[in-house]
Amino acid sequence: MxxxxxxxxxxxxxxxxxxxxxxxxxxxxxxxxxxxDHGNSVGVLPYDPERKVATLVRELRVPPLFAAGEQVQLEAPAGLIDDGSPEENGRREALEEVGLRLHDLEFVGATYSCASLTTEKLHLYLAPYGRADRAEAGGGAEGEHENIRIVEMPLAELAGMADRAELTDLKTLTLVLALRARHPELFAA
Known part of the structure; x- marks a missing residue:
């Protein structure tokens, strides 16, 4: 049965x-x-392989504020999948949130974010970019009140945060660990 x-x-x-x-x-x-149930989502970690930095966001998330008093957390750009493919939505989210026009997306995986509770399947990608890919200011979609602050940080610092268990967002931790496993040369001193 x-x-x-x-x-x-x-x-x-x-x-x-x-x-x-x-x-x-x-x-x-x-x-x-x-x-x-709120639908599926996509998360993307934009990184500049030349400068060895990644672009992330700091954004208020009310559940961590409620549960632990945490005002904001560091996250990879992400959002719900609307019309189109996960890749198209990942590119849209990166443009809206951090102002980067991404081209090549490297698929990491699609996983349930919390299978004991939610139907959400999260599609994860790594995406290289360069200075010429900065297309807009970012900061979030008009009218969504996301209050996003863009953070560009060295990959070595981001890896250190992962090692010290300082990344509280699961998608971001997964993406940082995937980037380090797939492209270790980006983290060499």
């Missing part, structure tokens, strides 16, 4: 939908599980 969803009742529908699923487990037990 395989697990089977018997029904879902949504208790809130807004930017996210929150529901309670009734599930028959493989052993026959019937249980309830919570589901948060």
């Amino acid at each position: 395989k697990a089977e969803i018997l029904g879902v009742r949504f208790v809130h529908e807004g930017w996210s939908r929150f529901g309670i699923a009734t599930v028959r487990l493989a052993d026959g037990a019937v249980v309830e599980r919570e589901i948060e």
Whole structure:
């Protein structure tokens, strides 16, 4: 016997939908599980291989503010996948948030951000850029009140933050570790 969803009742529908699923487990037990659904997303770590820097954002995230009093966290540019492919949406997010026009995206993986709760599948990419790729000011999409601050930092400093467990955003940590594993020459002294 395989697990089977018997029904879902949504208790809130807004930017996210929150529901309670009734599930028959493989052993026959019937249980309830919570589901948060807001669609899939994309995250991209833009890095300049010549200058050995990455461009990230600092942005208010209300859940960490609520849970731990953390005002902002350092993150790779990211957002929901709207129309188009994950790659197209990654390029759009990078342009909106950090003002970079990205060309080549290197796929890292697509993973569930928190499979015990959310349906979100996060598509992750690394993206080289150069000085000529700075196209706009960045700072976020008009009207979204993201209050983004752009941060360009040396890759060695970013790797140090990963080593000291100072990156609190999982997508950013994953992308930094992937960049270091795939392109270790960018981190050499």
